[in-house]
Amino acid sequence: MVPKVVFGKGAFNQICDIISPERNGVAPFIFLVDDVFKNNTSFIEDRIPLSYTDEIIYVSTVEEPKTSQVDEIVAKIRNDYQYVPSGIIGIGGGSILDLSKAVAIMLTNPGSAADYQGWDLVKNKAVFHVGVPTISGTGAEVSRTTVLTGPERKLGINSDFTPFDQVILDPELIKDVPKDQWFYTGMDCYIHCIESLDGTYLNAFSQSYGEKALDLCKEIFLENNLSKEEVDAKLMMASWHGGMSIAYSQVGVAHAMSYGLAYVLGTKHGIGNCIVFDKLEKYYPEGVAVFKKMKEYHNINLPTGVCANVTEEQLDIMTKVALSLEPLWENALGCDWKSKINEDILKELYRSL
Amino acid sequence: MVPKVVFGKGAFNQICDIISPERNGVAPFIFLVDDVFKNNTSFIEDRIPLSYTDEIIYVSTVEEPKTSQVDEIVAKIRNDYQYVPSGIIGIGGGSILDLSKAVAIMLTNPGSAADYQGWDLVKNKAVFHVGVPTISGTGAEVSRTTVLTGPERKLGINSDFTPFDQVILDPELIKDVPKDQWFYTGMDCYIHCIESLDGTYLNAFSQSYGEKALDLCKEIFLENNLSKEEVDAKLMMASWHGGMSIAYSQVGVAHAMSYGLAYVLGTKHGIGNCIVFDKLEKYYPEGVAVFKKMKEYHNINLPTGVCANVTEEQLDIMTKVALSLEPLWENALGCDWKSKINEDILKELYRSL
Numbered sequence: 001m002v003p004k005v006v007f008g009k010g011a012f013n014q015i016c017d018i019i020s021p022e023r024n025g026v027a028p029f030i031f032l033v034d035d036v037f038k039n040n041t042s043f044i045e046d047r048i049p050l051s052y053t054d055e056i057i058y059v060s061t062v063e064e065p066k067t068s069q070v071d072e073i074v075a076k077i078r079n080d081y082q083y084v085p086s087g088i089i090g091i092g093g094g095s096i097l098d099l100s101k102a103v104a105i106m107l108t109n110p111g112s113a114a115d116y117q118g119w120d121l122v123k124n125k126a127v128f129h130v131g132v133p134t135i136s137g138t139g140a141e142v143s144r145t146t147v148l149t150g151p152e153r154k155l156g157i158n159s160d161f162t163p164f165d166q167v168i169l170d171p172e173l174i175k176d177v178p179k180d181q182w183f184y185t186g187m188d189c190y191i192h193c194i195e196s197l198d199g200t201y202l203n204a205f206s207q208s209y210g211e212k213a214l215d216l217c218k219e220i221f222l223e224n225n226l227s228k229e230e231v232d233a234k235l236m237m238a239s240w241h242g243g244m245s246i247a248y249s250q251v252g253v254a255h256a257m258s259y260g261l262a263y264v265l266g267t268k269h270g271i272g273n274c275i276v277f278d279k280l281e282k283y284y285p286e287g288v289a290v291f292k293k294m295k296e297y298h299n300i301n302l303p304t305g306v307c308a309n310v311t312e313e314q315l316d317i318m319t320k321v322a323l324s325l326e327p328l329w330e331n332a333l334g335c336d337w338k339s340k341i342n343e344d345i346l347k348e349l350y351r352s353l
Numbered sequence: 354m355v356p357k358v359v360f361g362k363g364a365f366n367q368i369c370d371i372i373s374p375e376r377n378g379v380a381p382f383i384f385l386v387d388d389v390f391k392n393n394t395s396f397i398e399d400r401i402p403l404s405y406t407d408e409i410i411y412v413s414t415v416e417e418p419k420t421s422q423v424d425e426i427v428a429k430i431r432n433d434y435q436y437v438p439s440g441i442i443g444i445g446g447g448s449i450l451d452l453s454k455a456v457a458i459m460l461t462n463p464g465s466a467a468d469y470q471g472w473d474l475v476k477n478k479a480v481f482h483v484g485v486p487t488i489s490g491t492g493a494e495v496s497r498t499t500v501l502t503g504p505e506r507k508l509g510i511n512s513d514f515t516p517f518d519q520v521i522l523d524p525e526l527i528k529d530v531p532k533d534q535w536f537y538t539g540m541d542c543y544i545h546c547i548e549s550l551d552g553t554y555l556n557a558f559s560q561s562y563g564e565k566a567l568d569l570c571k572e573i574f575l576e577n578n579l580s581k582e583e584v585d586a587k588l589m590m591a592s593w594h595g596g597m598s599i600a601y602s603q604v605g606v607a608h609a610m611s612y613g614l615a616y617v618l619g620t621k622h623g624i625g626n627c628i629v630f631d632k633l634e635k636y637y638p639e640g641v642a643v644f645k646k647m648k649e650y651h652n653i654n655l656p657t658g659v660c661a662n663v664t665e666e667q668l669d670i671m672t673k674v675a676l677s678l679e680p681l682w683e684n685a686l687g688c689d690w691k692s693k694i695n696e697d698i699l700k701e702l703y704r705s706l
Contacts, residue, residue: 008556
């Protein structure tokens with residue numbers, strides 16, 4: 001789990017005080033920042049206290065984060081600097097946070113990020129890394145995984161060394177997220193709560209976090225008695241609790257299918273989950289009904305015909321990727337999940353998207 | 354915050370796997386165990402994997418933990434062993450957990466525990482320390498403080514080095530707590546949630562944790578549709594979330610007054626909070642009403658006439674100790690708290706207990 005967190009409007013202004021004690025001689029701090037902030041320097045860049053050879057690297061998040069992208073950033077840092085950085089500070093949404101965790105790990109571990117996709121494969125402690133979410137819902141700020149698309153699969157680097165050493169939760173940083181993205185990412189939280197709470201892996205630890213995140217999601221997305229400022233703060237906490245919930249349980253059908261979609265079509269995680277979840281009445285009847293209400297309440301139109309032009313070969317890969325995520329299916333459907341889902345059922349579901 | 358936690362029935366059996374990687378040569382692990390388990394060795398002692406010179410020290414919790422008690426345990430360990438211990442493992446309720454955190458700190462810091470009562474006075478990292486709660490409600494397993502009665506005051510050692518490195522939440526360990534103690538300690542959680550949620554220091558972080566802990570308390574103490582096993586698991590999580598809630602907010606009137614009571618009469622924290630809170634309708638009308646329902650539901654009879662034989666001098670000290678906890682009063686009553694509470698009002702309240 002994340003050992004240190006600060007919370008509050010304006011908390012980002014503490015960044016200098018927070019990282020300074022971790023500065024190791026002239027070894028730089030590297031800030032990985034979502035490139036949406038490139039043209040709005042006053043929001044992030046001007047507030048980052050660069051010293052010595054500290055550097056801001058803007059990273060595109062048009063595509064889902066890849067192991068190759070992690071390897072490139074690590075190679076660049078190794079090439080540019082004599083010393084292992086004092087720390088990596090990720091500032092952005094789930095993609096940037098996952099990339100930052102992976103880069104921090106790969107700076108102290110040999111090989112490619114793809115070598116560590118799986119559970120507990122990381123040998124060496126990562127460099128000090130800080131997460132600063134600017135979009136909320138994924139739970140990436142608190143999770144012990146980093147979801148990456150590799151040459152063979154989309155799977156996280158799950159390890160005790162993955163979680164951030166420090167997280168800064170500043171609700172002000174998420175105030176300008178565009179409406180659609182706000183909704184899709186918020187729904188990532190909502191959906192993984194439904195999957196976790198409905199799953200066979202559930203325990204009282206995950207349940208308590210999942211229930212709180214779900215309560216907050218309902219308050220945020222179905223009630224209109226909150227100020228924008230309250231909504232931002234509560235969504236930040238929903239994301240946090242939702243991430244904690246799945247740390248000790250699992251997600252389910254929507255996430256498994258969304259991973260297949262992302263692997264073949266590059267569909268971004270938030271919107272991918274929404275597209276899939278919308279068609280999962282059979283698996284999560286109540287959860288999907290509430291989701292449709294939220295969608296309507298916020299006037300969200302999901303893309304349709306997503307798999308209309310997908311080839312049979314692509315459909316095979318999608319299905320294979322989704323079915324390979326065995327813990328997700330076992331959590332969703334129980335030990336005998338193989339008797340309940342198969343390639344044909346899954347292909348039909350994909351075709352319906 | 355606590356960086357590592359395992360949760361689940363039987364999780365305590367993982368103790369060996371959890372501590373082994375932290376063993377530093379022949380430096381021992383010291384287990385501080387509540388002496389209520391002294392005559393029930395199969396429950397705890399037989400399951401503790403002692404190696405080399407590892408030792409179990411049984412500690413009485415008849416009295417609230419004291420700085421002098423911490424100093425004595427530290428002196429004994431220093432005297433008995435050549436090396437600083439590999440780790441301290443606290444197994445018990447809030448008193449044992451607080452003592453264990455303080456001992457872990459004092460093994461690497463000079464002087465007396467009393468020198469560090471306050472905020473951020475600890476200079477050196479504590480030795481590895483693990484918390485295993487066997488009573489739930491105080492939140493001591495997750496907090497960054499250790500409440501200790503010192504020569505001058507009852508106040509915690511609040512520091513980044515205080516929280517446990519690892520917590521083991523095994524609901525099976527709390528199954529045999531005697532009814533009264535179960536209630537009083539559970540109410541510690543309930544009361545600090547009310548104080549935190551009603552306080553002026555509240556923010557969305559603390560609110561979300563406090564609300565969840567409060568929901569769980571109501572489920573546990575006012576509903577009868579849960580199995581004993583579910584109650585134990587949920588109470589363990591209520592304590593956890595309650596502790597997290599006050600990490601970023603504060604407690605209030607009941608805790609301030611209870612500290613005064615403990616300082617002068619040695620009243621234990623859980624029951625002390627209950628005795629005080631029962632009389633605080635004026636400050637927490639709804640919270641006290643629900644508390645009275647819970648008390649009735651579980652047929653709990655609180656002691657009365659607690660301050661009947663207290664001298665004027667004792668009353669002066671009680672009042673002084675309570676009023677010295679300024680952040681608690683500010684949280685409870687606002688910036689102008691000094692206009693709302695004074696020695697006379699407080700003495701009248703104490704006399705009513």
